[in-house]
Amino acid sequence: MTYIVLDGCIKCKFMDCVEVCPVDCFYEGANMLVIHPDECIDCGVCEPECPIDAIVPDTEDDKDGKWLAINTKYAEIWPNITVMGTPPEDAEKYEEETGKFEKYFDPAPGKGDP
Numbered sequence: 001m002t003y004i005v006l007d008g009c010i011k012c013k014f015m016d017c018v019e020v021c022p023v024d025c026f027y028e029g030a031n032m033l034v035i036h037p038d039e040c041i042d043c044g045v046c047e048p049e050c051p052i053d054a055i056v057p058d059t060e061d062d063k064d065g066k067w068l069a070i071n072t073k074y075a076e077i078w079p080n081i082t083v084m085g086t087p088p089e090d091a092e093k094y095e096e097e098t099g100k101f102e103k104y105f106d107p108a109p110g111k112g113d114p
Contacts, residue, residue, distance in 0.1 A: 001057050002037035003046060004071045008054030009033055010100040012091045015084045017046035017055060027078040028110030031088070036075035037068060052095050079112025 009032040017033070018026045025039035026046075035046075037058070047055045061067045094100065 001042050001059055002040040002068070002071075003035050003042065003044065003055055004037070004058050004061060004067045005032065005034050006054045006056060006067050007032075007099075007101040007105070008052045009050075010104050011088060011094040011097075012052055012054070013085075014051050014087045014091065015081070016049040016051060018081055019084045020045045020049050021082075024080060024082040025075075026081050027075045028081040028085075028112055029074055029078050030106040030108040030110055031104060032106075033081065033110075034071040034074045034078065037072050039075075074107070077107075078109045081110070081112055083113050085111070 011031050013032055015033065022043060022045070023039055023041050025036045026033050027036060035055070044057075047057075058068045094104075
């Protein structure tokens with residue numbers, strides 16, 4: 001088992017999870033984070049830190065592995081992030097929105113750590 005980030009993170013990217021990860025397995029895209037499944041040690045400390053419940057065990061990937069595949073793919077492309085950054089200024093506007101992957105997903109990498 002590993003933990004994965006779902007589309008709730010898109011356009012919110014609060015990053016509270018990054019600070020508590022003991023193995024630094026978060027990777028930053030332009031508008032969301034992902035977890036590298038081969039680096040995650042399944043400790044679960046990140047899950048309760050996410051204020052929008054966008055982190056779940058991969059056993060709860062209700063899209064037939066869609067989110068595990070997305071996390072795996074983009075963790076190989078995007079830069080590692082180990083320090084909490086600043087979420088987008090309009091993040092709260094998108095907290096409750098659904099279907100964000102189809103509307104807003106951006107495959108571009110984020111900045112990573114400074």
